[in-house]
Amino acid sequence: MNLQLDQFLFILRIVLVALIYLFLIQLIFVVRRDLVRMSSGSGAARGGTTAHKGLGYLVVVKPGPMPLRPGHRIDIEPVTTIGRGPTNTVVLEDSRISSEHARITYHDRQWWVEDMGSRNKTFLNGTQVPAGQGVPARPGDLLVLGPVDGVVTFKFGV
Amino acid sequence: MMFQGIHRYRWRELQLLLLPCLFMLTGMVMLVLVDSHSDKVSLPTLDSLVPAIGVIAALLVTHILLTVLLPQADQVLFPIVGLLSIFGVLMALRLGPALNPPADNLGSKQLLWLLLGLLCCLLTVLFTRRGTLWISRYKYTFAAFGILLVGISLVRVFTTHINFDSPTHDELNLPGPGGGIPFQPSELLKICLVIFFAAYVAENREILGEGGPKLGFIPVPPLKQFGPLLLMLGMALVLFVGLRELGLALLIFGIFLAMLYLGSGRFLYVGWGVVLFAVGALICYKLFTYVQARVTVVGINCNATDAATRQIILGPAYQICQGLIAIGSGGVFGTGLGLGTPTNVPAVQTDYVFAAVAEEFGLLGVMALIGLYIMLVHRGFRIAANAKTAFHQLLAGGLTAIFAIQTMIIIAGNLKLFPLTGIPLPFITYGGSSLIANYIIIGLLLRISATDTA
Numbered sequence A: 001m002n003l004q005l006d007q008f009l010f011i012l013r014i015v016l017v018a019l020i021y022l023f024l025i026q027l028i029f030v031v032r033r034d035l036v037r038m039s040s041g042s043g044a045a046r047g048g049t050t051a052h053k054g055l056g057y058l059v060v061v062k063p064g065p066m067p068l069r070p071g072h073r074i075d076i077e078p079v080t081t082i083g084r085g086p087t088n089t090v091v092l093e094d095s096r097i098s099s100e101h102a103r104i105t106y107h108d109r110q111w112w113v114e115d116m117g118s119r120n121k122t123f124l125n126g127t128q129v130p131a132g133q134g135v136p137a138r139p140g141d142l143l144v145l146g147p148v149d150g151v152v153t154f155k156f157g158v
Numbered sequence B: 001m002m003f004q005g006i007h008r009y010r011w012r013e014l015q016l017l018l019l020p021c022l023f024m025l026t027g028m029v030m031l032v033l034v035d036s037h038s039d040k041v042s043l044p045t046l047d048s049l050v051p052a053i054g055v056i057a058a059l060l061v062t063h064i065l066l067t068v069l070l071p072q073a074d075q076v077l078f079p080i081v082g083l084l085s086i087f088g089v090l091m092a093l094r095l096g097p098a099l100n101p102p103a104d105n106l107g108s109k110q111l112l113w114l115l116l117g118l119l120c121c122l123l124t125v126l127f128t129r130r131g132t133l134w135i136s137r138y139k140y141t142f143a144a145f146g147i148l149l150v151g152i153s154l155v156r157v158f159t160t161h162i163n164f165d166s167p168t169h170d171e172l173n174l175p176g177p178g179g180g181i182p183f184q185p186s187e188l189l190k191i192c193l194v195i196f197f198a199a200y201v202a203e204n205r206e207i208l209g210e211g212g213p214k215l216g217f218i219p220v221p222p223l224k225q226f227g228p229l230l231l232m233l234g235m236a237l238v239l240f241v242g243l244r245e246l247g248l249a250l251l252i253f254g255i256f257l258a259m260l261y262l263g264s265g266r267f268l269y270v271g272w273g274v275v276l277f278a279v280g281a282l283i284c285y286k287l288f289t290y291v292q293a294r295v296t297v298v299g300i301n302c303n304a305t306d307a308a309t310r311q312i313i314l315g316p317a318y319q320i321c322q323g324l325i326a327i328g329s330g331g332v333f334g335t336g337l338g339l340g341t342p343t344n345v346p347a348v349q350t351d352y353v354f355a356a357v358a359e360e361f362g363l364l365g366v367m368a369l370i371g372l373y374i375m376l377v378h379r380g381f382r383i384a385a386n387a388k389t390a391f392h393q394l395l396a397g398g399l400t401a402i403f404a405i406q407t408m409i410i411i412a413g414n415l416k417l418f419p420l421t422g423i424p425l426p427f428i429t430y431g432g433s434s435l436i437a438n439y440i441i442i443g444l445l446l447r448i449s450a451t452d453t454a
Helices: A005-046 B011-036 B046-069 B077-098 B106-127 B133-137 B139-160 B186-203 B205-209 B223-242 B246-264 B267-287 B289-298 B307-314 B318-330 B353-385 B390-414 B432-450
Strands: A057-062 A073-075 A079-083 A102-107 A110-115 A122-124 A135-137 A142-145 A152-157 B172-174 B181-183
Touching: A005 B011, A005 B077, A005 B353, A102 A142, A110 A122, B011 B046, B011 B077, B046 B077, B046 B106, B077 B106, B077 B353, B077 B432, B106 B432, B133 B139, B133 B186, B133 B390, B139 B186, B139 B223, B181 B432, B186 B205, B186 B223, B186 B246, B186 B390, B186 B432, B205 B246, B223 B246, B246 B267, B246 B390, B267 B289, B307 B318, B318 B353, B353 B390, B353 B432, B390 B432
Parallel strands: none
Antiparallel strands: A057 A073, A057 A152, A079 A102, A102 A110, A110 A135, A122 A142, A142 A152, B172 B181
């Protein structure tokens, strides 16, 4: 090679900085694909949380060990299941919550809460919800899942 | 832990590691050519490229081990950190021989620390095989361990009266070859404190999130829950002040506020925190002369010609003004790696690496570097957002906050926007304890990103 050292070093300088920028661009592509996938996935699952469906929502009162904040709202579907298993509408990961713990249904223009045979029971306003039988719930009622002091507490809202 | 088939291989990570390895090779070639002082270009010999090959091999081996140990972990984090570490090794290789007195093996020492750091990262991943929740149960143990380490070095300073005037007392000489291995225990204390705060805030989230007593119209945080938090924070701050590492005190305070806000969602705490910080900063300013010196230096005009200012410029402000001159001589495109004179700045390989990078890579290089740090912080917070339990969210958030706040403080110090502190620029500053602690953080972040993913 008959290149002068100066010229070659000049080329190398440009290449060096260009490599960092190429790396940043590569990163941006990866991250962008990541964000698109995340937003489309969660958008389908939540189906627009800000718009009220008219059915109502659960307000988190006491989150326990869950990564939820007090005041967080969860929309209620016509059939909402709560439990530890991944097929539930509301998934709560704690060993004191049964895999299928409770179910909230909406018919006759009324909410109904029933316990799904959970180990640590479900309580509505302090009264235990019997397994397999729906108990009517109104806005403002407190839904407690788990032993006496409750693992997670929700409040019904419209 | 069996190899689960080719579709579980961390392709993305391998793809992303390609450019950093190229960067290392190019940088190494450039350094060798600049060193050769000849007029013609000759191909560099293989043994002069050994550091480059060593770094690339280490990164690839770590990548393969990560595939075996933790295939579902975040794949973008390690390449970013790899590129930053490569920057560090290149700068150490470049600055070492040019220092006064020359430290020819600075580069190989940095490379050794890098290898140790990668090892610690993998060890962290191994130790958390059963998940990271057990860490939250030992929060007091971790905090005590960190404080003990730092306390030892503090006691040593006061009992043996070693160098009371040294810029920092945060040193521990581990027994080892060549007169002991210098180690900064405060780096590990940072991690221990974050673990403690994360575990404590995660457990007491509800109480911290609800109301507290009111002082007239001003709400006050619930003091009973705050007790252990404030105690731990207070101990850490006293230690740092005793160690003359006020930058670290600032860092820990900032992380504490960040995690408190992450955990409770209330601006109230941030407000009280800022007030407390202002009070503390004022006290430190009045108490310590070296704090006053560093603060006045920030306000100095390096172009001034009057006698009084010039005396300060040639005295305490020498380092900062030389740093600014270095950054300025870099311009937009930089002088080129190895072609500038960053060694005019005192302590350039530790406190002022950023200025050295700015001089040799220019504005373009520095903006790319800041971009890399932004991507690192983004990735860390994303891992925190995707975490499944409160403790993991807070731990990942706190660890990322370490990187974010630390980088901001040291870059602002280099640019004379903020008093200079002894905080290292993550992964690039020459120094072993910083590198090891940062890689332990990366190991924890990788483990958290792989927990409970489908």
